[in-house]
Amino acid sequence: MRTFIRREKNRLHRPDYRVLPYREYPPPVFDRLEHLTQQLSFALPECIISQILISTDSFLSYAWNRGLFSGKRNAVFSSLDSAHHRFAEPHLSHLIVDMESLLTSRFSALETLRQLASHNRKLHIYLLATKSDAPLFNFLRAAGPFRVIKRDLPVKPFRQALLAPASPVDVSRKFPPVEWQMFTALAQGKTLKHVAQLLNLPYHRMVYRLNLQLRQLGLPDRQSLLHLLHRLTIDANHYWG
Template identity: 40%
Template structure:
Protein backbone atom coordinates (compact mmCIF):
# COMPACT_ATOMS: atom_id res chain seq x y z
CA UNK A 1 0.00 0.00 0.00
CA UNK A 2 0.92 3.65 -0.15
CA UNK A 3 3.29 4.27 2.79
CA UNK A 4 2.18 7.88 3.22
CA UNK A 5 -1.43 6.78 3.43
CA UNK A 6 -0.55 3.96 5.83
CA UNK A 7 1.37 6.38 8.03
CA UNK A 8 -1.49 8.88 8.03
CA UNK A 9 -4.02 6.20 8.94
CA UNK A 10 -2.00 4.62 11.71
CA UNK A 11 -0.33 7.68 13.23
CA UNK A 12 -2.69 10.58 12.70
CA UNK A 13 -6.18 9.19 12.22
CA UNK A 14 -6.17 6.25 14.58
CA UNK A 15 -3.17 6.65 16.84
CA UNK A 16 -3.32 4.33 19.81
CA UNK A 17 -5.62 1.86 18.10
CA UNK A 18 -4.69 -1.42 16.52
CA UNK A 19 -4.00 -0.66 12.87
CA UNK A 20 -2.22 -3.05 10.52
CA UNK A 21 -0.69 -2.19 7.16
CA UNK A 22 -0.34 -4.85 4.48
CA UNK A 23 1.53 -4.79 1.19
CA UNK A 24 -1.09 -6.75 -0.71
CA UNK A 25 -4.65 -8.01 -0.47
CA UNK A 26 -3.33 -11.58 -0.18
CA UNK A 27 -1.30 -10.74 2.90
CA UNK A 28 -4.30 -9.04 4.51
CA UNK A 29 -6.84 -11.82 3.94
CA UNK A 30 -5.59 -14.23 6.65
CA UNK A 31 -5.87 -11.44 9.23
CA UNK A 32 -9.43 -10.75 8.12
CA UNK A 33 -10.49 -14.06 9.67
CA UNK A 34 -9.95 -12.53 13.13
CA UNK A 35 -13.31 -11.38 14.50
CA UNK A 36 -11.79 -8.27 16.12
CA UNK A 37 -11.06 -6.73 12.72
CA UNK A 38 -14.12 -4.86 11.56
CA UNK A 39 -12.81 -2.56 8.82
CA UNK A 40 -10.55 -2.88 5.82
CA UNK A 41 -9.26 0.17 3.95
CA UNK A 42 -7.82 -0.52 0.52
CA UNK A 43 -5.91 1.93 -1.60
CA UNK A 44 -6.77 0.04 -4.75
CA UNK A 45 -4.69 2.25 -7.03
CA UNK A 46 -1.46 1.40 -5.23
CA UNK A 47 -1.87 -2.36 -5.68
CA UNK A 48 -0.25 -4.25 -8.54
CA UNK A 49 -3.10 -6.67 -9.23
CA UNK A 50 -5.86 -5.96 -11.76
CA UNK A 51 -8.88 -4.32 -10.15
CA UNK A 52 -11.11 -7.23 -11.13
CA UNK A 53 -8.91 -9.72 -9.24
CA UNK A 54 -8.93 -7.52 -6.15
CA UNK A 55 -12.71 -7.12 -6.30
CA UNK A 56 -13.12 -10.87 -6.76
CA UNK A 57 -11.11 -11.52 -3.59
CA UNK A 58 -13.07 -8.89 -1.68
CA UNK A 59 -16.37 -10.44 -2.80
CA UNK A 60 -15.12 -13.80 -1.49
CA UNK A 61 -14.15 -12.16 1.81
CA UNK A 62 -17.65 -10.68 2.14
CA UNK A 63 -19.15 -14.15 1.67
CA UNK A 64 -17.05 -15.40 4.60
CA UNK A 65 -17.43 -12.30 6.78
CA UNK A 66 -20.45 -10.19 6.02
CA UNK A 67 -19.86 -8.07 9.15
CA UNK A 68 -16.73 -6.36 7.83
CA UNK A 69 -16.80 -2.86 6.36
CA UNK A 70 -14.63 -2.43 3.29
CA UNK A 71 -13.53 1.03 2.21
CA UNK A 72 -11.95 1.42 -1.21
CA UNK A 73 -9.96 4.56 -1.87
CA UNK A 74 -10.14 5.83 -5.45
CA UNK A 75 -9.33 8.99 -7.33
CA UNK A 76 -12.48 10.44 -8.75
CA UNK A 77 -11.06 10.59 -12.27
CA UNK A 78 -12.96 7.63 -13.72
CA UNK A 79 -16.68 7.72 -13.02
CA UNK A 80 -17.38 4.46 -14.90
CA UNK A 81 -14.80 2.59 -12.84
CA UNK A 82 -16.09 4.09 -9.59
CA UNK A 83 -19.64 3.02 -10.44
CA UNK A 84 -18.52 -0.51 -11.30
CA UNK A 85 -16.57 -0.87 -8.06
CA UNK A 86 -19.47 0.41 -5.97
CA UNK A 87 -21.82 -2.10 -7.66
CA UNK A 88 -19.33 -4.95 -7.18
CA UNK A 89 -20.06 -5.42 -3.50
CA UNK A 90 -21.01 -3.73 -0.24
CA UNK A 91 -18.05 -1.40 -0.46
CA UNK A 92 -17.74 2.20 0.64
CA UNK A 93 -15.93 4.37 -1.87
CA UNK A 94 -13.65 7.06 -0.46
CA UNK A 95 -12.05 9.70 -2.61
CA UNK A 96 -8.26 9.80 -2.39
CA UNK A 97 -8.58 13.58 -2.48
CA UNK A 98 -10.24 13.81 0.94
CA UNK A 99 -8.39 15.62 3.71
CA UNK A 100 -7.47 13.66 6.85
CA UNK A 101 -10.40 14.89 8.99
CA UNK A 102 -12.83 13.94 6.21
CA UNK A 103 -11.28 10.47 5.88
CA UNK A 104 -11.51 9.97 9.64
CA UNK A 105 -15.15 11.03 9.67
CA UNK A 106 -15.98 8.73 6.74
CA UNK A 107 -14.28 5.75 8.41
CA UNK A 108 -15.89 6.35 11.80
CA UNK A 109 -19.41 6.95 10.52
CA UNK A 110 -19.90 5.40 7.09
CA UNK A 111 -23.07 6.45 5.35
CA UNK A 112 -25.18 3.50 4.20
CA UNK A 113 -24.97 3.30 0.45
CA UNK A 114 -28.31 2.32 -1.01
CA UNK A 115 -26.68 1.45 -4.30
CA UNK A 116 -25.82 -1.90 -2.65
CA UNK A 117 -29.29 -3.21 -3.46
CA UNK A 118 -28.35 -2.96 -7.14
CA UNK A 119 -25.15 -4.98 -6.76
CA UNK A 120 -23.83 -7.15 -9.54
CA UNK A 121 -25.15 -10.66 -8.88
CA UNK A 122 -22.98 -13.77 -9.02
CA UNK A 123 -24.17 -14.89 -12.46
CA UNK A 124 -23.42 -11.50 -14.01
CA UNK A 125 -20.07 -11.42 -12.18
CA UNK A 126 -19.19 -14.78 -13.77
CA UNK A 127 -20.27 -13.42 -17.16
CA UNK A 128 -17.88 -10.47 -16.74
CA UNK A 129 -15.09 -12.84 -15.67
CA UNK A 130 -15.66 -14.94 -18.79
CA UNK A 131 -15.62 -11.81 -20.97
CA UNK A 132 -12.31 -10.80 -19.38
CA UNK A 133 -10.93 -14.22 -20.31
CA UNK A 134 -11.77 -13.48 -23.95
CA UNK A 135 -14.86 -15.65 -24.31
CA UNK A 136 -17.53 -14.67 -26.82
CA UNK A 137 -21.13 -14.14 -25.73
CA UNK A 138 -22.10 -17.39 -27.49
CA UNK A 139 -19.41 -19.28 -25.56
CA UNK A 140 -20.62 -17.67 -22.32
CA UNK A 141 -24.17 -18.82 -23.11
CA UNK A 142 -22.87 -22.38 -23.48
CA UNK A 143 -20.76 -22.22 -20.32
CA UNK A 144 -23.60 -20.78 -18.25
CA UNK A 145 -26.16 -23.08 -19.88
CA UNK A 146 -28.40 -20.18 -20.80
CA UNK A 147 -29.91 -19.14 -24.11
CA UNK A 148 -27.83 -16.65 -26.07
CA UNK A 149 -30.61 -14.05 -26.03
CA UNK A 150 -30.66 -14.25 -22.21
CA UNK A 151 -26.94 -13.44 -22.07
CA UNK A 152 -27.51 -10.46 -24.39
CA UNK A 153 -30.39 -9.28 -22.20
CA UNK A 154 -28.33 -9.60 -18.99
CA UNK A 155 -25.39 -7.79 -20.59
CA UNK A 156 -27.64 -4.93 -21.72
CA UNK A 157 -29.21 -4.73 -18.24
CA UNK A 158 -25.74 -4.58 -16.68
CA UNK A 159 -24.65 -1.84 -19.08
CA UNK A 160 -27.78 0.14 -18.16
CA UNK A 161 -27.18 -0.31 -14.41
CA UNK A 162 -23.63 0.94 -14.87
CA UNK A 163 -24.97 4.00 -16.68
CA UNK A 164 -22.90 3.33 -19.77
CA UNK A 165 -24.14 4.55 -23.17
CA UNK A 166 -22.90 1.59 -25.24
CA UNK A 167 -21.29 -1.84 -25.30
CA UNK A 168 -18.13 -0.20 -26.61
CA UNK A 169 -17.83 1.84 -23.41
CA UNK A 170 -18.47 -1.34 -21.39
CA UNK A 171 -15.64 -3.09 -23.23
CA UNK A 172 -13.32 -0.18 -22.43
CA UNK A 173 -14.37 -0.42 -18.78
CA UNK A 174 -13.68 -4.14 -18.46
CA UNK A 175 -10.32 -3.60 -20.16
CA UNK A 176 -9.46 -1.07 -17.44
CA UNK A 177 -10.51 -3.64 -14.83
CA UNK A 178 -8.09 -6.18 -16.24
CA UNK A 179 -4.88 -4.14 -16.43
CA UNK A 180 -2.46 -4.00 -13.52
CA UNK A 181 -1.95 -0.25 -13.64
CA UNK A 182 -4.13 2.53 -15.01
CA UNK A 183 -1.15 4.16 -16.71
CA UNK A 184 -1.15 1.18 -19.14
CA UNK A 185 -4.49 2.29 -20.59
Protein backbone atom coordinates in the same frame (compact mmCIF):
# COMPACT_ATOMS: atom_id res chain seq x y z
CA MET B 1 32.44 -4.15 59.46
CA ARG B 2 29.55 -2.09 58.10
CA THR B 3 31.23 -1.99 54.72
CA PHE B 4 31.53 -5.78 54.70
CA ILE B 5 27.84 -6.19 55.64
CA ARG B 6 26.73 -3.84 52.83
CA ARG B 7 28.86 -5.72 50.30
CA GLU B 8 27.50 -9.07 51.46
CA LYS B 9 23.92 -7.75 51.31
CA ASN B 10 24.40 -6.47 47.77
CA ARG B 11 25.91 -9.79 46.73
CA LEU B 12 22.93 -11.75 48.09
CA HIS B 13 20.38 -9.51 46.35
CA ARG B 14 22.24 -9.42 43.07
CA PRO B 15 20.36 -11.46 40.40
CA ASP B 16 21.97 -14.53 38.89
CA TYR B 17 21.43 -13.21 35.34
CA ARG B 18 22.56 -10.02 33.66
CA VAL B 19 21.67 -8.29 30.42
CA LEU B 20 25.32 -8.46 29.40
CA PRO B 21 27.02 -11.29 31.40
CA TYR B 22 30.56 -10.19 30.60
CA ARG B 23 30.14 -6.90 32.45
CA GLU B 24 31.48 -6.72 35.97
CA TYR B 25 29.09 -3.97 37.03
CA PRO B 26 25.35 -3.55 36.54
CA PRO B 27 24.49 -2.21 33.05
CA PRO B 28 23.63 1.47 32.50
CA VAL B 29 20.07 2.75 32.64
CA PHE B 30 19.68 2.57 28.83
CA ASP B 31 20.52 -1.14 28.77
CA ARG B 32 18.14 -1.79 31.65
CA LEU B 33 15.31 -0.06 29.78
CA GLU B 34 16.10 -1.94 26.60
CA HIS B 35 16.05 -5.23 28.48
CA LEU B 36 12.72 -4.32 30.09
CA THR B 37 11.27 -3.50 26.67
CA GLN B 38 12.37 -6.87 25.34
CA GLN B 39 10.82 -8.64 28.32
CA LEU B 40 7.51 -6.84 27.77
CA SER B 41 7.56 -7.65 24.06
CA PHE B 42 7.88 -11.34 24.79
CA ALA B 43 5.38 -11.28 27.65
CA LEU B 44 2.56 -9.42 25.87
CA PRO B 45 0.31 -11.26 23.42
CA GLU B 46 0.40 -10.42 19.74
CA CYS B 47 -1.24 -7.08 19.00
CA ILE B 48 -4.95 -7.26 18.30
CA ILE B 49 -5.80 -5.60 14.99
CA SER B 50 -9.22 -4.09 14.31
CA GLN B 51 -8.45 -2.18 11.10
CA ILE B 52 -6.37 -3.10 8.06
CA LEU B 53 -5.34 -0.84 5.21
CA ILE B 54 -4.19 -2.37 1.92
CA SER B 55 -2.07 0.15 0.02
CA THR B 56 1.31 0.62 -1.65
CA ASP B 57 1.06 4.40 -1.31
CA SER B 58 3.65 5.31 1.32
CA PHE B 59 2.14 8.77 1.87
CA LEU B 60 -1.33 7.34 2.53
CA SER B 61 0.12 4.64 4.80
CA TYR B 62 2.04 7.22 6.82
CA ALA B 63 -1.00 9.50 7.11
CA TRP B 64 -3.07 6.50 8.15
CA ASN B 65 -0.83 5.53 11.05
CA ARG B 66 0.28 8.99 12.14
CA GLY B 67 -2.68 11.24 11.50
CA LEU B 68 -5.95 9.48 10.75
CA PHE B 69 -5.93 6.71 13.35
CA SER B 70 -2.92 7.31 15.55
CA GLY B 71 -2.95 4.96 18.52
CA LYS B 72 -5.62 2.70 17.08
CA ARG B 73 -5.08 -1.00 16.56
CA ASN B 74 -4.46 -0.89 12.83
CA ALA B 75 -1.99 -2.33 10.36
CA VAL B 76 -0.91 -1.59 6.79
CA PHE B 77 -0.16 -4.24 4.17
CA SER B 78 0.90 -3.86 0.55
CA SER B 79 -1.43 -6.54 -0.82
CA LEU B 80 -4.38 -8.73 0.08
CA ASP B 81 -2.13 -11.80 -0.07
CA SER B 82 0.27 -10.42 2.53
CA ALA B 83 -2.65 -9.63 4.87
CA HIS B 84 -4.48 -12.91 4.30
CA HIS B 85 -3.37 -14.43 7.61
CA ARG B 86 -5.10 -11.57 9.47
CA PHE B 87 -8.54 -11.86 7.89
CA ALA B 88 -9.72 -14.56 10.30
CA GLU B 89 -9.01 -12.49 13.42
CA PRO B 90 -12.19 -12.08 15.51
CA HIS B 91 -11.51 -8.42 16.34
CA LEU B 92 -11.04 -7.30 12.74
CA SER B 93 -13.94 -4.97 11.89
CA HIS B 94 -12.69 -2.74 9.05
CA LEU B 95 -10.81 -3.61 5.88
CA ILE B 96 -9.87 -0.64 3.68
CA VAL B 97 -8.45 -1.34 0.22
CA ASP B 98 -6.78 1.39 -1.81
CA MET B 99 -7.86 0.29 -5.29
CA GLU B 100 -5.77 2.98 -6.98
CA SER B 101 -2.42 1.70 -5.72
CA LEU B 102 -2.91 -2.06 -6.03
CA LEU B 103 -0.17 -3.67 -8.09
CA THR B 104 -2.12 -6.86 -8.69
CA SER B 105 -5.29 -7.32 -10.73
CA ARG B 106 -8.08 -5.24 -9.25
CA PHE B 107 -10.64 -7.63 -10.66
CA SER B 108 -8.99 -10.52 -8.79
CA ALA B 109 -8.95 -8.34 -5.68
CA LEU B 110 -12.69 -7.76 -6.02
CA GLU B 111 -13.27 -11.49 -6.36
CA THR B 112 -11.25 -12.08 -3.17
CA LEU B 113 -13.20 -9.38 -1.34
CA ARG B 114 -16.55 -10.79 -2.49
CA GLN B 115 -15.62 -14.19 -1.07
CA LEU B 116 -14.35 -12.61 2.14
CA ALA B 117 -17.58 -10.64 2.55
CA SER B 118 -19.69 -13.76 2.06
CA HIS B 119 -17.77 -15.62 4.80
CA ASN B 120 -17.59 -12.72 7.26
CA ARG B 121 -20.69 -10.55 7.15
CA LYS B 122 -19.58 -8.53 10.18
CA LEU B 123 -16.52 -7.22 8.35
CA HIS B 124 -16.98 -3.75 6.85
CA ILE B 125 -15.07 -3.43 3.57
CA TYR B 126 -14.22 -0.01 2.17
CA LEU B 127 -12.74 0.70 -1.27
CA LEU B 128 -10.77 3.87 -1.97
CA ALA B 129 -11.14 5.20 -5.52
CA THR B 130 -11.11 8.41 -7.53
CA LYS B 131 -14.62 9.59 -8.30
CA SER B 132 -13.45 11.45 -11.42
CA ASP B 133 -13.16 8.02 -13.04
CA ALA B 134 -16.93 7.52 -13.04
CA PRO B 135 -17.13 4.12 -14.83
CA LEU B 136 -14.57 2.57 -12.48
CA PHE B 137 -16.16 4.18 -9.42
CA ASN B 138 -19.60 2.87 -10.40
CA PHE B 139 -18.24 -0.61 -11.11
CA LEU B 140 -16.55 -0.82 -7.71
CA ARG B 141 -19.71 0.38 -5.99
CA ALA B 142 -21.77 -2.36 -7.65
CA ALA B 143 -19.16 -5.13 -7.39
CA GLY B 144 -20.17 -6.31 -3.92
CA PRO B 145 -21.26 -5.33 -0.39
CA PHE B 146 -18.61 -2.63 -0.26
CA ARG B 147 -18.62 1.04 0.61
CA VAL B 148 -16.66 3.15 -1.86
CA ILE B 149 -14.99 6.31 -0.53
CA LYS B 150 -13.44 9.07 -2.58
CA ARG B 151 -9.70 8.74 -2.24
CA ASP B 152 -9.05 12.49 -2.45
CA LEU B 153 -11.26 13.52 0.47
CA PRO B 154 -9.76 15.92 3.04
CA VAL B 155 -8.53 14.31 6.24
CA LYS B 156 -11.52 15.15 8.46
CA PRO B 157 -14.31 13.96 6.09
CA PHE B 158 -12.21 10.92 5.21
CA ARG B 159 -11.91 9.93 8.85
CA GLN B 160 -15.60 10.61 9.49
CA ALA B 161 -16.58 8.42 6.54
CA LEU B 162 -14.73 5.49 8.07
CA LEU B 163 -15.90 6.08 11.64
CA ALA B 164 -19.56 6.70 10.79
CA PRO B 165 -21.95 3.87 11.70
CA ALA B 166 -22.20 1.51 8.77
CA SER B 167 -25.51 1.89 6.97
CA PRO B 168 -27.13 -1.16 5.34
CA VAL B 169 -25.75 -1.85 1.87
CA ASP B 170 -28.29 -1.39 -0.93
CA VAL B 171 -28.20 -4.88 -2.41
CA SER B 172 -30.50 -3.88 -5.29
CA ARG B 173 -27.68 -1.80 -6.80
CA LYS B 174 -25.16 -4.64 -6.69
CA PHE B 175 -24.31 -7.00 -9.52
CA PRO B 176 -26.39 -10.21 -9.33
CA PRO B 177 -24.39 -13.49 -9.38
CA VAL B 178 -25.15 -14.13 -13.08
CA GLU B 179 -23.90 -10.68 -14.08
CA TRP B 180 -20.72 -11.16 -12.07
CA GLN B 181 -20.08 -14.48 -13.80
CA MET B 182 -20.67 -12.71 -17.12
CA PHE B 183 -18.12 -10.01 -16.27
CA THR B 184 -15.62 -12.63 -15.12
CA ALA B 185 -15.90 -14.54 -18.39
CA LEU B 186 -15.68 -11.36 -20.49
CA ALA B 187 -12.60 -10.27 -18.53
CA GLN B 188 -11.01 -13.60 -19.45
CA GLY B 189 -11.50 -12.82 -23.15
CA LYS B 190 -14.57 -14.94 -23.84
CA THR B 191 -17.23 -13.74 -26.28
CA LEU B 192 -20.77 -13.00 -25.18
CA LYS B 193 -22.05 -16.02 -27.12
CA HIS B 194 -19.57 -18.24 -25.30
CA VAL B 195 -20.65 -16.71 -22.00
CA ALA B 196 -24.30 -17.48 -22.80
CA GLN B 197 -23.37 -21.11 -23.45
CA LEU B 198 -21.37 -21.34 -20.23
CA LEU B 199 -24.26 -19.95 -18.18
CA ASN B 200 -26.85 -21.96 -20.10
CA LEU B 201 -28.83 -18.84 -21.02
CA PRO B 202 -30.32 -17.73 -24.35
CA TYR B 203 -28.08 -15.28 -26.17
CA HIS B 204 -30.76 -12.58 -26.36
CA ARG B 205 -31.20 -12.75 -22.56
CA MET B 206 -27.46 -12.31 -22.18
CA VAL B 207 -27.55 -9.23 -24.41
CA TYR B 208 -30.47 -7.83 -22.40
CA ARG B 209 -28.64 -8.32 -19.09
CA LEU B 210 -25.50 -6.73 -20.52
CA ASN B 211 -27.37 -3.66 -21.75
CA LEU B 212 -28.95 -3.17 -18.33
CA GLN B 213 -25.53 -3.15 -16.70
CA LEU B 214 -24.15 -0.76 -19.32
CA ARG B 215 -26.83 1.77 -18.39
CA GLN B 216 -26.19 1.28 -14.68
CA LEU B 217 -22.46 1.86 -15.15
CA GLY B 218 -22.97 4.84 -17.45
CA LEU B 219 -21.11 3.20 -20.34
CA PRO B 220 -22.12 3.95 -23.95
CA ASP B 221 -21.43 0.55 -25.52
CA ARG B 222 -20.01 -2.94 -25.08
CA GLN B 223 -16.54 -1.88 -26.21
CA SER B 224 -16.34 0.61 -23.34
CA LEU B 225 -17.15 -2.20 -20.90
CA LEU B 226 -14.44 -4.43 -22.35
CA HIS B 227 -11.96 -1.58 -22.03
CA LEU B 228 -12.95 -1.10 -18.38
CA LEU B 229 -12.59 -4.82 -17.66
CA HIS B 230 -9.16 -4.77 -19.29
CA ARG B 231 -8.08 -1.94 -16.99
CA LEU B 232 -9.33 -3.87 -13.98
CA THR B 233 -7.49 -7.07 -14.89
CA ILE B 234 -4.06 -5.51 -15.49
CA ASP B 235 -1.46 -6.92 -13.11
CA ALA B 236 1.16 -4.20 -12.67
CA ASN B 237 3.74 -6.70 -11.38
CA HIS B 238 3.37 -8.76 -14.55
CA TYR B 239 2.68 -5.78 -16.84
CA TRP B 240 5.86 -3.94 -15.95
CA GLY B 241 7.91 -7.02 -15.19
